[in-house]
Amino acid sequence: MEGAVIQTHSLCRDYKTYKKPSGILNSIKGFWNRDYLTRHALRPCNLSIGRGQIIGLVGANGAGKTTLLKLLSGLIHPTSGTAEVLGHVPWQRKPEFLTKISLLLGQKSQLWWDLPSADSFSLLAEIYELDPVKAKERWIALAKRLRCEDQLDIQLRRLSLGERMKMEIIGSLLHEPQLLFLDEPTIGLDVVAQETIRDFLDEYVKESQPTIILTSHYMDDIFELADRLLLMSQGSIVFDGEVDDFVQSRAAQRAQGEEDLDFEGVIREFLEEEQSRR
Known part of the structure; x- marks a missing residue:
């Protein structure tokens, strides 16, 4: 995408954890020969995000949402792959980059x-x-x-x-900031406060045209604010498209006479299906 605010190519992040052996003797041997387990927090990710969009980033706990936010904001380095955010490599943490972004984590x-x-x-x-x-x-x-x-x-x-x-x-x-990362901005808030914040963000983006990456467990936030939906499961982006397209495609797949689900129910059903395939 020409003039993209965020552009990633095969961006991924792995974590290695020590695999502790059983038994005293094996534990002693582990001082010299250690085995590690690799966890893929973010699998190769290719994204192109433009200015003035609100991106709804949704997934279960541990799906990779916070890892992606931390990579794009430069808090952590990737294992491999590249990213360009507002014309900068985010993990270089240059002052001219940091003054263009804002990060609100829970x-x-x-x-x-x-x-x-x-x-x-x-x-x-x-x-x-x-x-x-x-x-x-x-x-x-x-x-x-x-x-x-x-x-x-x-x-x-x-x-x-x-x-x-x-x-x-x-x-x-x-x-x-030209780019705002919002991680659970309405968590624990009453209904009135949630609505006030949602209305404000909607008006602010229309007026000032920043790009917002929004994560939330409250699907009303995503449904009412997001132009584009990114669904994550086990470190991978499993859906990338408009919210309305997602809802319509899922409705078309439902059998005649099958009970309709609200947006949150549709999201949950989709993610459960993706997880069962992996």
């Missing part, structure tokens, strides 16, 4: 626990070398859109989980 906070969010945003503005006046205008504007402007001067640890996640999203967008 409940891992980038804000300071004992500080009001506004103070954390000021520190982030210093780190990213942003104009302090414009940075403050931006975080106030984002807070208004997320309906949490009255929480900016309260210590982060005193906020509810939903309000904390909103602050984390503001911090992630403060430097206007």
Whole structure:
């Protein structure tokens, strides 16, 4: 894809773990001759992702989603293969690359626990070398859109989980990244907070055209936000296409009179079928 934000070729990541032998004698021999087991966290992956897309990355625990996110954001190195993200090799971690991306991993906070969010945003503005006046205008504007402007001067640890996640999203967008990795942004949140965050992300992408890679166990997030669906099973991408195409193709495969499933049920059924084939 010309002008792709993300381009990978045969990108994969393996982990080796020590295979502990049984028995004392074999354990002693293991000091000199060790056997290892290889786990394929990500099998050869070829992707091309353009600007302004929201990619829904779905799979069971251990399917390889977080490994793929960490590779594309440069947190880990691949075993083999190549990747180009925003014109950079991500694991080289060059400053000009890092200022173009943002990574929000589950409940891992980038804000300071004992500080009001506004103070954390000021520190982030210093780190990213942003104009302090414009940075403050931006975080106030984002807070208004997320309906949490009255929480900016309260210590982060005193906020509810939903309000904390909103602050984390503001911090992630403060430097206007071109690529945003969101890992479970609505996990544990109440229905109102989930809807507020989904509405905000949908509007933000339409206006600013960043690319978002979104993982979530809440299928409403994927169904309502994603333009494109990547389904992963045991380290492999087993489906890559539009959400509507996936739903329609699965509906066409169902026998007449068979009970219809909601989106989450269709996803679960598909992944179970893929796992049984492997």
